[in-house]
Amino acid sequence: xxxxPVVLTVGGLDPTSGAGIAADxxxxxxxxxxxxxxxxxxxxxxxGPVEVHPVDPDFLARQLERACSGVDVAALKxxxxxxxPQVEVVARFAAGNAPVPLIVDPVIRATRGGALLxxxxxxxxxxxxVPRASVVxxxxxxxxLLTGLADDGEAARALVExxxxxxxxxxxxxxxxxxxxxxxxxxxxxxxxxxxIPVASTHGTGCVLASAVASGLALGLDVPEACLRAxxxxxxxxxxxxxGGPAPDLVGMxxxxxx
Numbered sequence: 001x002x003x004x005p006v007v008l009t010v011g012g013l014d015p016t017s018g019a020g021i022a023a024d025x026x027x028x029x030x031x032x033x034x035x036x037x038x039x040x041x042x043x044x045x046x047x048g049p050v051e052v053h054p055v056d057p058d059f060l061a062r063q064l065e066r067a068c069s070g071v072d073v074a075a076l077k078x079x080x081x082x083x084x085p086q087v088e089v090v091a092r093f094a095a096g097n098a099p100v101p102l103i104v105d106p107v108i109r110a111t112r113g114g115a116l117l118x119x120x121x122x123x124x125x126x127x128x129x130v131p132r133a134s135v136v137x138x139x140x141x142x143x144x145l146l147t148g149l150a151d152d153g154e155a156a157r158a159l160v161e162x163x164x165x166x167x168x169x170x171x172x173x174x175x176x177x178x179x180x181x182x183x184x185x186x187x188x189x190x191x192x193x194x195x196x197i198p199v200a201s202t203h204g205t206g207c208v209l210a211s212a213v214a215s216g217l218a219l220g221l222d223v224p225e226a227c228l229r230a231x232x233x234x235x236x237x238x239x240x241x242x243x244g245g246p247a248p249d250l251v252g253m254x255x256x257x258x259x
Contacts, residue, residue, distance in 0.1 A: 005218040006071045009211060010038040010064065010090055011079030011107065012116060016046050019110075019204030020080060024211040026250040031215035031233060036071070038063040040090065041082035043116070050114030054082030057089045064093045074218035076100050078129065079207055080107035084120040091128035101134040101217045104164070105210035106142050110203075122146070131163025135223055137210045143169045156183035166223045168192075168213070172205060182227055190224070192231050197238040199248075208248055209234050 007028050014020035021037040028035035040060055044051040055063075076094060081087050094102050106125055108117045117125065126146055130136055136159055138146060143155035147162075152169045159167035160183050171178040171194065180192040212233045216226025237248030 004032060004034045005074035006036060007033045007075045007077060007211070007214050007218050008036045008038065008064075008067055008073045009077045009079070009214070010040050010060075011077075011081065011105075011207070012041045012043050012052070013039045014043055014045060014204070016203075018201075019207045023204045023207045023250065024077065024079070027208045027211035027233075028215050030250060030253050030256070031212050031219075033074070033215045033218050035211075036067045036073075038067050040078075040086045041080055041116070043080070045110060045114070050110045050116065052080075052082050052114075052116055054086050057085040060086055060089045061093070064089070068097075073097065073100055075103060075214040077103040077105065077211055077214040079105045079210065080116040081121060081125070082116070083118050084124040087117075087121050087124040087128060091124075091132065094129070094132050098132075101214070102129075102132050103210050103214040103217070104129050104133040104136040105206055106130075106136060106138045106146060107206065108142050108145055126162070130159060133164040133166075134217065135166045135168055135210075135213055135227070136164045137168045137170060137206065137213060139170045139206060140173045143167075152181050153183070153189040156181050156189045157187060160184065160187070166227075168227050170206065170209060172202060180227070180231060182224060184223065192228055194231060194235065197235060199238050199241045202238075202248075205234055205238075205248055208237060208250070 009024040012020040025035040147158040149155040156167040212230035240252035241249040
């Protein structure tokens with residue numbers, strides 16, 4: 001692991017380890033980085049409705065400070081933050097580490113249902129984190145919640161106009177082929193083609209994708225290449241998922257060489 005860039009991820013702790021910071025750490029290791037993780041929210045999920053318990057903001061700030069002690073962080077990725085005070089802490093931390101690329105996965109609802117960010121938190125994320133993002137990676141529903149626009153191309157461009165350098169609107173929730181749309185400084189929305197892979201569950205797919213984007217940026221890729229490689233990484237993980245089992249299956253990728 002020596003010499004690999006360090007990526008710091010901050011988000012929710014999923015006890016199933018299928019999503020959140022547990023999935024982030026696995027993704028980072030499999031894509032060539034070392035991960036450090038900070039819990040912004042504890043969750044109870046699996047059977048039954050999702051429950052969220054945001055971490056005390058002062059304790060969150062101390063976690064962030066100590067997680068970076070003695071290392072140069074090459075990228076920062078945030079996921080489920082729980083509520084507005086946690087968003088504010090992460091935004092202040094990102095501002096204090098401004099040269100570090102910030103990948104914002106605006107986790108608002110769980111794939112299995114249930115809110116992971118309250119209404120005030122969505123507003124804070126829109127105001128404080130989207131304008132700082134190197135890349136923001138909403139799915140179609142999250143993009144509409146953030147922008148009020150149902151068209152994903154228009155929503156991607158609106159997120160860039162709001163301050164994000166790049167916006168990747170993921171297409172797994174669309175009918176038909178699940179292509180993503182990437183908008184950037186040129187003002188256009190470019191398609192990243194994908195394919196529908198039948199699996200029992202897609203719990204954690206967005207976390208894995210955003211972490212793979214963060215890994216690519218930490219390794220020196222430009223944003224379009226990092227997003228393309230992240231898309232292909234998620235597809236490989238879904239293809240390795242056992243019938244009826246967890247998906248994406250990161251354990252099935254252990255031992256493979258990173259792309």
